[in-house]
Amino acid sequence: MILRGIAQVVFQPNPWVGLVFLAALFAGGWQFGVFGLLGAVTATLTAYLLGAARSERVVPGLEGFSGTLIGVGLVLYLDTRWMTALLVIFGAVVGSVLTSALDVLLKPYRLSGLTAPFCVVTTVVVVGGTAFGRVWAEHAGTAPPSTAAPGLGMSWTHLWQGTFNGIGQIFLQNQWYAGLIFLAGLVLAGWRVGLVALASSVVGLLTGWLLGAQAADLGAGLYGYNSVLTGVALFGTFVVATPASAVYALTGAVTAAGFTAGIGELFAVVGGHTLTWPFVLVTWTFLAAVPMFSRIART
Structure with a gap:
């Protein structure tokens, strides 16, 4: 159940895929693996103890993926401290409740909460954290790469690293090798899933480039990960895979990349982050x- 919860970040109910994803998190840094696992365990256990539908929700991992992302997100933005661990536990509990609330509200429209619980909890904690000394005292620096290396000239390195980072940034990882491991996990789930993820990452990167995004941000995958999630969601996961839906998913992937800068600028005003809001x-x-x-x- 725990490993499926990690895999469900990209809609895969496969524990082996979750194990590969977990390995990719540890490859990015031990703290991401530990705190991501802490969030997944807490969210899944919360849903189980509160009596969420075991066969429909808990066993397939649908209660664990937002907790995974909450754990990774908070340790990234708040650094590795005991206070962060407490916030991950509490945030995963709240995220589990929010997951169920969104499921009830969106069910008549045949929609799911997706990663919205992660977005809400992480945004509230990071934006509100400045008011609490024990939360914000040693928060990590999270300025975009373009702050240190501005410029629009995209190199081959930006292109190939940005493609893999566009997949890794789903889990807030900007090491290309972590993204490559995540891609391997998606290929394990099915060659079509891996191909769609890879193509969507390229689409997001090229959309950002055509619009004039900073090359360093493109190389870090900041314009790819929302496109990856959107592409996979709209082609074969929630929508039947056909030539028409391929065009539909492509349009969605381009749109998600376009939304990335706008939402990022909006949240930057209050100290928040883009996260997976565009997706x-x-x-x-x-x-x-x-x-x-x-x-x-x-589907």
């Missing part, structure tokens, strides 16, 4: 529109 908002919109299109069908 959540774009995917909700595109899935809600499916019943109006005769050539697109929900």
Whole structure:
């Protein structure tokens, strides 16, 4: 259940995929593996103890993925401290409740909460953390790479590292080798999933480049990961895989990349971060529109 919860970050109910993802987190840094695992365990245990549907929700890992991301996100933004561990535990508990609340609210529209619980909890903690000395005293520096290396000229290194980082940034990892391990996990889930993820990362990167995004940010994968999640969601996961849905998913991936800068600038005003908000908002919109299109069908 725990490993499936980690794999469900990218919609895969496969414990072996979750194990590869966990290995990728540890490759990015031991703290990401430990705190991601702490969040997954806490969220899953919370749902189990509160009586969430075991066969429909807990066993497939649908209660663990937001907790995983909460753990990784908070240790990234708040650093490795005991206070961060407490916040991850509490945040994963709240995220579990929020997951169920969104499931109830969105069920009539055949939508799921996706990673919205992670986005809400992490945004609230990071934005509100400045008011609490024990939370914010040693917070980690999280300025975008372009702050230190501005410029629009994209090199081959930016392109190939950005492609892998675009997958790794789903878990907030900017080491290309971690992204490569995540990609291997997706290929393990199925060659089509891996191919869609790889193509969506390239689409997000090229969209950012065409719009004039900073090359260092492109190389870090900051314009790819929301496109990856959106592409995988709209092609074969929530939407039947057809030539028409491939174009639909491509459009969604481009849109998610375009949203990235706007949402990032919006949250930067209050000290927040882009996270996976573009993916959540774009995917909700595109899935809600499916019943109006005769050539697109929900799975």
